[in-house]
Amino acid sequence: MTHQEFLDQVDAYALGALEPTEANALEQHLATEGPHPLCEAALARASETVATLAADLKPVSPPPRVWEAISQSIAQGQEPAPRKPSAPEPVARPSRATPPPARRIPAWTYGLAAAAVLALVYSGVTVRESRHSAAMASAAAAECRKELAESRIDLLRKEDAIQLLLEPGTQLVSLKPTKDAQGPLAQSTGVVIFNPRGRALFLGKSFPGQPTRDYELWLIRGGKTVAAGLLPPGPDGRVFADVRPEVFTGGHPQNFAISIEQKGGERDAPKGPVIFLGAVAAP
C-alpha cells in the first residue's frame, strides 16, 4: 500500500467503514512500512473528527456495576466475564469421568454392560484362538478396553438423560429441521432435554461429520442469541452434549437452534446456516 492509498482510505478507516481486509491493509502499512509522519497525522486528524462526532452527545453516567466488573476483571487479570471465553467452550463431553458417590446406576445398565463385556470377551477369545501374534493380541486388548470404556460412558450418558427427564419441570424440546437442513442432514434428529432450573442435555442422531466446520447450539431469549456450545458428532453420527448451566442464568429461553459454523463456533450470533429450531414451552 502506498502512502496515497492510505490517505485515501484513512477517513473511512477512522469511521470504522472499511471491510476487515481493507482495515488490516491500513494497519499493516502503519506497522511495517514506516516511518509515516503524514499518514499518522492524517489518522490522528480523522480519529479526532470521529471522536468529535460523539462529543456532542449528552453524557450518561453508567451504572456503578460496570466499573465494579472492570475492576474485578483487572484484579483477576481476565477479560470481562460475559465475553469469556473468546470462542464457545466445547460442551459435548462425557458428562462425568466418574459418577458421584450418591448416584445410583440402574441395575439394567449393569446388565447391558455385562452383555458388552461378554461380547468383548468373545472377540478376545477369537483373537486368541486364531493364534495371532502377541502384538496383535495386545492391540486388540487395547481396543477392547477402549470399547468397554466407551460403553460405560454411553450408559452413564443414558442414565444422565433419564435422571434429567424424571426431574420435575423437565421438558423435551424437539428440534425441527429448517429448509437449510438438506442432504444427509434431512435424516438428522435432535432433542434438548431442558429443565428450567438450569440443566439441559442435547441428544442428536445421524449428524454427518463436518471435517472443516462445527455444529453449534444456540438458545434464543428476549430476542438475543446465546452461544450454548459445540455439538461434535461421534463416528456413528450420534451427539450427546451437556449444555453449560451458565447459559441459562439470563432467564428462560424461548427457543433452541443449531447452526453450522466455522471451526470453534461463533460467539454472539450464528453466521452459518441454521439447520434446526425448536420452541421451549413457557415456564
Add this chain to the structure above:
Amino acid sequence: MTRPAEDGTVLESVRRGDARALEELYRRHSPRLYALLLRMLRETADAEEILQETFVDAWRRAREYAASRGSVEAWLITIARSRAIDRIRNRGARLRLVKQSEQLAPAQPPQPEPPDVHAQTRLRRAMGTLPPEQRRAIELAYWDGMSQTEISRETGDPLGTVKTRVRLGLQRLAELLAG
C-alpha cells in the same frame, strides 16, 4: 471536553499498572462513551458490556497507544466503536435467526426503547452544511456501524461514490469542527 495532556499523563500511569489511574480515565470518559454506545447499540445491556470491554481492553493495550495517532479520548472511542460495530454486524445474523424463531414462539419480550440523546447544536450545524448524501453516508457508518460496501447496498449508490462521500464528508467535517 478532552484534556489531552492530562489524559496522556494518566495513561502513562495505566501503562505502569496503576488501577487507580484507569479508574480516573473511566471517571473522565465513561459518560460520553456510554452515551455513544447507547446511541449505537440501543440496548443498555450491550452498551454496558461493551463499555466494560473497552476499559479492560485499554488496560491491557495501554502500551500500544501512540499519541502521534490521536488523543487518548479518540483512542478510547476507537476501541469502543470498533467493538460496538462488531456487535452490530453480528446482530444482522442474530436477527435473521430470531426472525426465524418467531415463527415458532408465540411472542418475544419487547426490546428496550432507545435512550433519549440530544445532539449538540454545533455538530448539527456542521453536519447540516454537508450535502445530504455525504451526511447520510457518515451517519450510516457512524451510528449504524455499516461498512462502505453495506452503505452502497443500502443506498443503491456505487461503492466508489460512497467512498468519495465518506472521505469528502469527513474531511469537510474536520475543517468545520476544528474552526
